[in-house]
Amino acid sequence: MAIKRYQKPSALDLFCGSGAVSLGLKQAGFEVVGAVDLDVGACTTYRANHPEVKLVEKDIREVSAGDFDDVIPGKLDLLVVCAPCQPFSSQNRYKKDNDARSNLVEQSKKFIIHFEPSIVFLENVPGLASTDIFSNFSEWLGRAGYEVAKPMRIDASELGVAQRRIRMILIAVKGVSLEKASNIARIGKKTVGQLIRDLPTPPIGRNAAREDPLHYSRRHSLLNIERLSHIPVNGGSRQSLPPHLQLTCHKNSRRSSFSDTYGRMSWDDISPTLTTGCTDITKGRYAHPVQNRAITLREAARLQSFPDNYVFFGNASQVAMQIGNAVPPEMMRSIATSLKAAIQT
Ligand SMILES: C[S@@+](CC[C@H](N)C(=O)[O-])C[C@H]1O[C@@H](n2cnc3c(N)ncnc32)[C@H](O)[C@@H]1O
Numbered sequence: 001m002a003i004k005r006y007q008k009p010s011a012l013d014l015f016c017g018s019g020a021v022s023l024g025l026k027q028a029g030f031e032v033v034g035a036v037d038l039d040v041g042a043c044t045t046y047r048a049n050h051p052e053v054k055l056v057e058k059d060i061r062e063v064s065a066g067d068f069d070d071v072i073p074g075k076l077d078l079l080v081v082c083a084p085c086q087p088f089s090s091q092n093r094y095k096k097d098n099d100a101r102s103n104l105v106e107q108s109k110k111f112i113i114h115f116e117p118s119i120v121f122l123e124n125v126p127g128l129a130s131t132d133i134f135s136n137f138s139e140w141l142g143r144a145g146y147e148v149a150k151p152m153r154i155d156a157s158e159l160g161v162a163q164r165r166i167r168m169i170l171i172a173v174k175g176v177s178l179e180k181a182s183n184i185a186r187i188g189k190k191t192v193g194q195l196i197r198d199l200p201t202p203p204i205g206r207n208a209a210r211e212d213p214l215h216y217s218r219r220h221s222l223l224n225i226e227r228l229s230h231i232p233v234n235g236g237s238r239q240s241l242p243p244h245l246q247l248t249c250h251k252n253s254r255r256s257s258f259s260d261t262y263g264r265m266s267w268d269d270i271s272p273t274l275t276t277g278c279t280d281i282t283k284g285r286y287a288h289p290v291q292n293r294a295i296t297l298r299e300a301a302r303l304q305s306f307p308d309n310y311v312f313f314g315n316a317s318q319v320a321m322q323i324g325n326a327v328p329p330e331m332m333r334s335i336a337t338s339l340k341a342a343i344q345t
Contacts, residue, residue, distance in 0.1 A: 018322035024332025041314035065114030076115035160187035181342035193267035215298035237263035276324035305330035
C-alpha cells in the first residue's frame with residue numbers, strides 16, 4: 001500500500017458534518033486527510049467542498065481506524081472530535097442517558113489508540129463537561145499518556161465570529177506543548193451589520209433565488225408578517241406583540257427559554273447562537289434587523305462565517321441543519337492556528 005506524505009500537519013475530522021471544521025483547519029494550514037460522518041446531505045456538501053479528503057460516509061461505530069491507514073503517514077498530528085451535541089444541550093428535552101448518541105465520544109478512542117495523534121481536540125456544548133462521559137474520557141486520555149487541559153469555555157464571538165456561541169473545548173497533547181496549543185488568540189468582535197448588511201433584499205421562495213441559491217426569504221403567513229411589523233427594529237421579541245397577536249401557548253410562559261422568539265437581530269450586535277432552526281422566527285431571535293422576515297440561509301451561513309463560495313446541498317431544512325450544526329470555520333481557524341503552532345515547535 002502506498003503511504004501518502006504531507007508537507008503540512010495532518011488532521012482527521014471525526015463527525016465532520018458539512019465540513020466547517022475541515023475548512024477552518026485548512027485555512028490554518030492543516031492537511032485534512034480523512035473525515036467521518038453518516039449524514040447523506042452533509043456528506044454531499046462535504047465532498048463538494050473538500051473533494052481531496054478521504055470521507056468515510058458511515059456510522060462511526062462501523063468504521064475502523066485502519067480504514068485510514070492509506071491516507072495517514074504513520075503519525076497523525078491532530079484528531080478532531082465534534083460528536084453530536086444534542087444529548088448534552090441545555091435545550092434538549094430528553095435525558096442524555098436515554099440518547100444513544102451520548103456514547104459517540106467514546107468512538108474516538110479507537111482512532112487515538114491506532115494513530116496516537118499529537119493532539120486530540122474535542123468541541124461540544126458546555127453541558128458535556130459535567131457528565132461522566134467527559135470525566136471518564138479525560139481520565140482515559142491521561143492513562144493513555146496524554147497531558148489533558150482543563151475544559152475551556154470559549155465564545156465564538158471572541159474569535160472573529162459575529163455570533164454568541166459558547167462552546168466547551170478540550171485539548172489533550174502528547175509530545176507537544178499544551179501551553180502553546182491552548183494559547184488561542186482572541187480577535188475583536190464582529191457585528192451582524194458587518195456580515196450581512198450588504199446583501200440585497202431577498203426574493204420570496206426558493207425558486208425565486210436566481211442570483212444566490214441560499215438567499216431567499218421563507219414564505220411567512222400574513223399573520224406572522226403582521227406580528228413582525230410590531231417588533232421594533234434591531235430587537236424586540238414576542239413580548240413586544242399586542243395581546244391579540246400573542247400566541248396562546250406564549251401567553252402564560254413569558255419566562256420560558258423561548259422568550260426571544262419573533263425577536264430581531266441587531267445590526268450593531270452579535271447574533272444569538274444559530275441552531276438548526278436558525279431561519280425560523282418561532283425558534284429564536286432569528287428575524288432580520290429591519291425587514292419583516294426571518295434571516296435567509298445565506299445570512300445564516302455568513303453569520304456562521306462560511307464564505308459565499310462554500311456550496312451546500314440538500315433541501316432548506318437540511319441546509320439549515322448543516323449550517324446550524326457547524327463549528328464556525330473562523331472559530332476553528334483561530335483555534336487551529338494555536339494547535340498548529342504547538343505541532344511545529
Ligand atoms: C455537531 S455535528 C458536527 C459538525 C461538524 N464538525 C461541522 O463543523 O460542520 C455532529 C455530526 O455528527 C454526525 N453523526 C451523528 N451520529 C453519527 C454516527 N453514529 N456516526 C458518524 N457521524 C455521526 C452528524 O451527522 C453530524 O454531522
